[in-house]
Every structure is written in C-alpha cells, then in structure tokens.
C-alpha cells in the first residue's frame with residue numbers, strides 16, 4: 001500500500017482495487033460518523049447504512065490501512081484466552097455472551113462475503129492449532145475439553161492426522177476447528193467498504209480526524225479539509241490510532257508480527273500442503289502460522305518486525321522454518337514480506353470504551369479481530385439502532401487504562417522474537 005512494500009505486502013499485490021472514495025473537503029451532517037476504515041468501522045457502517053442510517057466514515061489513510069489490511073487472514077472463532085478463563089474474567093453473563101457471539105462470528109464473515117459477492121478468497125474449511133511437543137499437546141487437550149463442555153465441535157487430531165491434513169512435519173497433534181477459515185484480509189476490508197457504499201454509506205479516505213467535541217446534542221468531528229456533525233460517534237481506530245484518537249492505542253502494548261510468502265508453488269507440492277484447505281499456527285510462545293493463498297503461495301508468519309536487525313534475523317529464520325516444516329518444497333525463494341502491529345491488552349481481552357454521550361468503540365483485539373471486529377461492528381450498529389442497550393453489548397464498558405512499562409514491554413517482544421529466531425535458538 002502506498003509506497004511501503006513491507007506494510008501490506010502480498011495482500012496489496014493480490015487484492016481487487018478499493019472502491020473509489022474522496023477526501024472530505026466540506027462540512028457535512030450525518031446520523032453516525034465513524035472514525036477508521038478497518039473491519040470494525042466498516043462493518044458498523046455497512047449494518048447502519050443497510051438499516052437506512054446516514055453514515056460517514058473518516059479514514060486517515062486508505063481502506064484497510066491498519067491491521068485489517070496486513071493480517072494473516074485466519075478467521076477464527078473465539079479469542080486466544082481459554083474459553084473458561086474468559087468466563088472467569090468477564091463473569092458468566094458477558095463471558096457466555098461473548099463466547100456464543102464469537103463462536104458464530106466466522107459464519108457471519110463468510111455469509112457477508114457471499115451476500116455481497118466479495119472477491120476475497122474466502123475459504124470456510126477450518127483451521128489447525130498445532131501442538132509443539134508434549135506440553136503443546138496438553139494445552140490443546142485442555143482447550144478441546146473446555147470447548148466441548150461449551151458445545152463446540154472442535155476435534156483433537158493425532159500427530160499423523162495433523163501431518164496428513166496440514167502437510168507440516170513435527171507437530172505432536174492439533175486442534176481442528178471447523179467453524180473457522182481464511183480470507184484475503186485486505187480484499188475483505190475493501191469488500192466490506194464496497195458493500196457499505198452499496199448500502200448508502202459515504203467513506204472519505206485521506207481524512208485523518210484531528211479533533212472531536214460535543215456541541216449541543218451532536219458531535220463535531222474535524223479533519224484538515226472539513227468536518228462532520230453527527231448524533232453518534234464511533235471510534236474504530238484500534239492499534240493504528242493516530243491524531244485525535246491516539247489515546248486508544250496508548251492503552252495497548254504493541255506486538256510486532258510479520259509474514260513472508262513464496263512464489264506460487266508447483267501443483268504437486270501444493271497438493272501436499274493443507275490439501276483440505278484451512279491454515280495452521282502453533283502453540284509456541286513466539287508462535288508462527290502458515291497458510292496458502294488462492295494462487296498457491298505459501299505464507300508463513302511469526303512475531304517480529306522486519307526492520308533494523310530484525311529484518312535479516314526474521315527473514316533467515318523464516319527460510320529455515322519453512323525448510324523444516326515443509327521439506328517437500330526443496331529450493332524456494334521468498335517473494336514478498338510485510339509486518340504490522342497487534343494491539344495487546346494486559347488480560348488479552350478486547351475493550352469497549354465510551355468516549356462521552358453517544359460516542360463508543362471497540363479496540364484491543366489481541367490478534368483476533370477479523371471475525372470479532374465484524375460482529376462487534378454489527379453490535380455497535382444494533383446499539384445505535386436501539387435494538388440492544390449498553391448492558392446487552394458483548395463486553396462491559398471499561399475506562400481507558402495505560403499499562404505500566406509499555407515501551408519496555410514492546411522492546412521485550414521484539415528482542416525476544418529476535419533471540420528466538422536466531423539460528424542458535426532451540427527449534
């Protein structure tokens with residue numbers, strides 16, 4: 001995207017063009033103004049516009065510029081947090097509501113892609129959480145037991161079945177989740193934007209919000225070129241928040257995460273990797289994941305930023321990792337590489353914040369924002385439409401809270417990832 005080949009990498013090269021948008025250059029009125037054109041803001045815009053509301057979306061850069069345009073594209077059900085831990089932290093009302101909502105969330109993503117004919121490589125054939133060693137397997141057994149108690153049909157696979165279903169060597173087992181799947185993430189963001197526009201929403205890109213304040217019963221939201229007054233304000237800028245919404249990302253610790261991709265693989269090799277579709281990631285602390293795109297490129301991701309010393313360390317690790325995981329590849333070159341930042345919260349749960357009367361937003365997805373962002377956007381729309389009240393939202397409203405030692409923790413993530421990716425680190 002734009003001039004940086006390491007911001008959106010393969011996704012920028014293979015996504016259909018974004019729908020045409022303009023820069024805000026005047027004062028306009030709307031019923032709802034949404035800041036941020038990622039999954040959360042765009043899903044809210046789509047559902048509000050479909051219900052006949054006048055909606056204006058303001059995006060600082062381009063559609064999908066933030067995490068929505070650069071992620072791994074794993075459409076997962078649930079969060080990283082173990083389901084029963086989630087209930088323990090949030091309490092039974094919000095905990096069970098969130099689990100129910102997120103369990104259905106991938107289905108909602110795939111239904112939207114189909115309904116609006118989005119060209120985003122949507123593949124609803126499950127994902128594999130792959131166990132590393134005996135401890136990884138134990139972790140997955142516990143996860144499977146918890147999901148089963150909650151009625152979700154996730155399947156624990158043996159080492160042999162995992163190798164047969166993923167084509168990857170060395171895992172001691174895996175948890176197959178048939179509810180999940182994959183998409184081309186930037187294409188999905190652009191698809192959501194196209195659908196929102198079709199339903200009547202207006203999206204202004206290159207329109208960073210520089211300030212917002214309450215004036216009488218309305219919000220006044222300013223950009224360099226114009227302003228919007230609206231009854232409701234949604235802030236959906238998450239980890240990429242800048243300018244007037246910067247405080248949202250200041251409550252997160254940012255985890256860097258990168259991807260590399262090969263050229264399209266030959267037909268015979270391609271058949272050996274994820275032959276039944278899907279994607280995989282492992283149980284390591286410095287985790288890594290893998291998937292194919294529609295052209296048969298292998299995409300591998302892990303923790304780290306492709307800059308400074310990290311660039312050569314992570315790139316060299318990725319080549320070694322691919323060779324070890326998929327020895328059937330033989331010689332290969334990496335075609336693209338890109339990275340982004342994941343907004344983490346101390347308890348690994350997203351946040352619902354109120355920013356004043358009729359001003360609200362979700363943030364802090366902890367690397368699980370495709371399906372959650374889509375359904376949270378819909379729930380924001382339902383709140384504004386009066387279909388639910390604040391007490392009926394998936395999360396309780398909480399205050400913005402800046403974590404201690406944020407900068408040190410971010411440096412620790414990057415240094416830890418570089419150390420883990422050195423050739424001398426244990427495999």
Ligand SMILES: Cc1cc2nc3c(=O)[nH]c(=O)nc-3n(C[C@H](O)[C@H](O)[C@H](O)COP(=O)(O)OP(=O)(O)OC[C@H]3O[C@@H](n4cnc5c(N)ncnc54)[C@H](O)[C@@H]3O)c2cc1C
Nearest residue numbers: 036038039040060066067068071072074209242340369370
């Ligand atoms: C590398 C990586 C891998 C990931 N992998 C996965 C995955 O496989 N599966 C999964 O479910 N999740 C994954 N995630 C998380 C997921 O991508 C995010 O949680 C999700 O995209 C957040 O969507 P959003 O709409 O809330 O925010 P974003 O997509 O970040 O959008 C926020 C937008 O707000 C704009 N903005 C910021 N400030 C302003 C302002 N002042 N004025 C106007 N606009 C502004 C930004 O430019 C940006 O476009 C990953 C994230 C990363 C970074």
